[in-house]
Amino acid sequence: MRIQFILFVCLIGLAGICVMPVSASVADIAQGSTVFVGEEGLVLQPGVLAPNDSQVAWYPSGTTVSGTSVPDITLTIIPSSFDVTPVQFGGRTGAWYSYPNGVAQATPHLAFLVDQPEARVKLWVYPPGGGIGEDGTGYKTIRGVKLGFRMETNLYPIFNRPGVTAGEPGIDIYVDAPGGFTYSSLYDDASTPHSVPITGQHPQTAYAYVPIESGATCVWDTGNAEYNAGDYTFYAYADVNGLKNVVGRVEGDTFTLLATATESPGVTPTPESPDLITGTGTVTLDTTSGGIVQTDTLLNDPEGMAYISMEKGTRALDDKAQRLGTLSMIMVGDPQNIGPSPEGQNPLSTWHISPEGSSFFPSAELGILISDNSLSHNLYWWSESAGKWYVVHAETDDNDGYLKAEITKTGYYMMTYPSGMPTATPTAEPTILPEPTATAEPTASPTSIPTQTPLGFLSVLAGFGACTLLKKR
Template structure:
């Protein structure tokens, strides 16, 4: 009888365990949550989708969402394993609705919000007045330091049920001797080893927490830390974002042994005011694709340029920060011309700007030197999706002789003149002066042929048109 009671108790306990609700996690998404481009393996909880729906839909800004409005895209989702893939969600931030039943409701059924992940980590100095950024601060051994995280990914860590032991934002510090720290000693009476990995910021800016009995996260006066150059950075190692976001920008600083020491021969490098390249240029972008330095890229013949202002957001085809940009002239005699050509237009020059499917917001500037004497010129972009040339807003700058247009997408750009237009002699255009900034030496890219719309070799036609014109 006793054995039977024990077995019965075990069965009751087992039933109780089975009946317990599954623990929530950082991957669980409830209705209205914000998800980020690049997240993988998310679990859509009950209520994210309306009854009997298996799709979500996105509508361009300004659309009145209803059962009769047509979405730009619909995606079939698997609630138990949902990926916010850059291919599907790139450029489609904001509200996504349950479809089709959800949008037919009186109030459209919001499934979730989509955002592009952004983050920075900054050095924080604890002072008697409170604290300040470490940028420009003379860090002498013994100074009290910490880290400030500035990110929109805090929404991940506000999802219901996220526990402290789950993945988060990992901060690392590289010491002069080659050691890499994921925990640091604070200034408590008995120093704590304070983890700086696995951080869960819950607001748009947050600090690595200071342990009880301490006044900082990192006591540089500890004998563990010698004078020299330190580097810090971070990764968002949560829901697959580590690869999508890449290294989160931090900074470097020199820890001085005494107040009279200088930073030595290897201080923090001065950021240039302008980065210049020919053929290919490396972009100074942070997480989120924000260009940190004005950038000017020329083609090898110095007949065209791309200019990006500091603050421009530049993404590659995977919605990741764009790391480099190339421009190359497509020789009229060697290339296959993309057809059909715009009505009434004669091609003058074509340039390929790569990598393909990159985007710029706000727009960069593309300038092409006008090499003929036509009265007017136009600029077109090859719309691969539509299989045709699309007009680009462009104007001639009479001061330097360039046709200048807005560059929002990479790809093929063509300058034309109207067929049969009347011409008159014009002054020879002024060449842009060479900038004084240090040139970034890079190799010229290898041109590749476009796989779309390549039908006819226009070499002869273009050459004849140009000879007749001149």
């Protein structure tokens, strides 16, 4: 009888183990969750895909998603090992739907949302007696000042995923101190100072702070004997789900910790970053490792007849979906060497924008000076794979006489005028590039030519070589 009781207890225990919930983590994705370009090793939970679906699909902005609408791209995915690769998902942010059964439902089945990762870290200064604190950028930092860090990032949905535990990877902050030592934890101002970790942070809102320990008023007491006067640099890595390799180093700042209030740091002030980077023919781009343009940029062609402008925050990627370091623009002498001119069009001028295969997200602005008296003008982009010219939506800016368009790809661009009188019926190919449903890894650049209203320069100064970049409207 005793043996039977023991066996019964064991069976009950095994049953309990079987029904125990599997713990979730930063890699577990529920239906409708946000994932970030660059995340690797994600596990899509049941419900992310509609029944009998194994694909997800993305549609351009403004598309009414249904079973009959044609997606821009479809991808076959493995739920147990899902990577949000820059090649497949870079430039395709927003909603991805379960396909094909999911989009055939009355309400399309949202699988997940995709976003580009963004993060920065700021020095934060706390008042001596404790309190909310303030931004420490440019603060005169004297030994004894109470400091901390504020994280500003859109990655917080990762750390709000169900079941995320404190010991999982997160955002790692580091401080490089004089003498070459790097701190991953700092002493606070508690009566018995804590060694406060500044790595493994899990911000759960867009603005979050490294937590202050009980009995302290700050994270970093610079008056502690551990810290000498000198130059300190702080920075961070988003070391979660492989994002460290995509986002790279999250820059913070360098500041000088002064021994006394009257002491001079004795260093040359860092020059202010330019508001605008310009170039003729070729320009070096101020981009992060993730390809985000950090400074408004204006590139003029050597002939002074065209320009490309990019606003700060634009993502510029090369053909390998890595950061684009330079951008070039030259006039092409004989466009017939590229391919036959578009039907019913006379070529007026052609430019080559390189490196080939590069992309801009959401777009860059291309402007070409109209140098004739034709009543209307069109703009075309050459598709090497299709061997055709495709029309690009462009409009004439009557204020400065430029034909302007939003572009998302490099390559050849041709401005034309119609052979006969302008008509309402276009003679070019459709604006959407034909592409078969993709089940393999696609190219990094979007497959459609932009059709939005182009960006606007209010004016282009005389000379064209020293144009002033204005913000897009």
